[in-house]
Amino acid sequence: MHWGPRFFSRRTPRSVRTPANSPRITWRAYRVLLQLPLLVCGCLFATAPAMAEDTVLRVLAWPGYADPDVVKAFEARFHARVEVTLVDSDEALWDNLHAGHTPPFDVLAANTAEIQRYTQEHMLAPLDLAQIPNTRRQLPRFQALSSIDGLTAGGKVYAIPFTYSSMGLIYDRKQIAVAPTSMTELWNPRYRGKVLDFNSAQHNFSFAALALGYPDPFQLSPAQTRAIALKLVDLRRNLLTYYTLPEEATAFFVHHKAALMFGNYGTQQLAQLRRAGADVGYVIPNEGALAWLDCWAMTSATAHRPLALAWINYMLEPEVSALLIQRQGLANTLTPSPESNVNAHLVWIRPVADVQRRETLWSKIVSGDLPETFK
Known part of the structure; x- marks a missing residue:
């Protein structure tokens, strides 16, 4: 998810294979602790393909995407067992797919940049959209698969959008009466410190x-x-500090009365701040906002294609997708997000050129190096 994950930096490679009722043990687990109770009923409409009782679907996903009650309802309907392996980094996702597990994974959730990478490595199978009818429930922008980099190749579809989060501006309503409209407000001298x-x-x-x-x-x-x-060096004048985890940002924002923040965790972060009592607003700037988009895909190694496609379709049922909003503070692809206008300009993250150059310069920026040292 990217959040993942989204989604933003996912660096610590960790994964744990669990039965459906195991606890979450990842740095993102704080979100799961905030989950609301939900009854996933057996009256959902999809018709289950015939499966042997000992069929096992192996799912590779981020915490919150395949919760125990959701998995249990799927197992009951499709008369199969689901084994979920949780990851909390893109590196862990990659490592699991390359680890040579036997039997292999059947379906996975990954952001668009990773999907593109896996497709190029011939690790994903093309999807038959006729077997995923719930795609017709998705918002138009998510049905236009060819308009989103990484989802299609050679005229075939390799992934279906599932959840996303934008990286907009979060602002204190008490200090900023009128919502900012531009990312350049981060450099406004009135927000010094x-x-x-x-x-x-x-x-x-x-x-x-x-x-x-x-x-x-x-x-x-x-x-x-x-x-x-140099622009980011200039931003240091206004900084209270840099943050890494959303809990850090919430603490700094509330206790040090921050006015404005680049919301890397987007609407998830907004929900956490509001739970902490902050009176905050959220906007997508006129220039647009970076956003991660996590999708479901089917591996080329799966021996259970009908069941894998049924899983992807099941994830798009309204009752299941609604959990992303209720439990995770994320947006789903079926309903417009109240915080991220459906017509907002979202720039889906893609692999960047010259990663090392960015990392080297960023190290100098956060270390406080003078502008004249940047060549």
């Missing part, structure tokens, strides 16, 4: 590229990269 920024080279360079009006925030020339580095 009141801005929070996410500690990530990739996303900072990309969102600053949007603020500067560069057409492709993921493919930057050397001159553009240096200009952005």
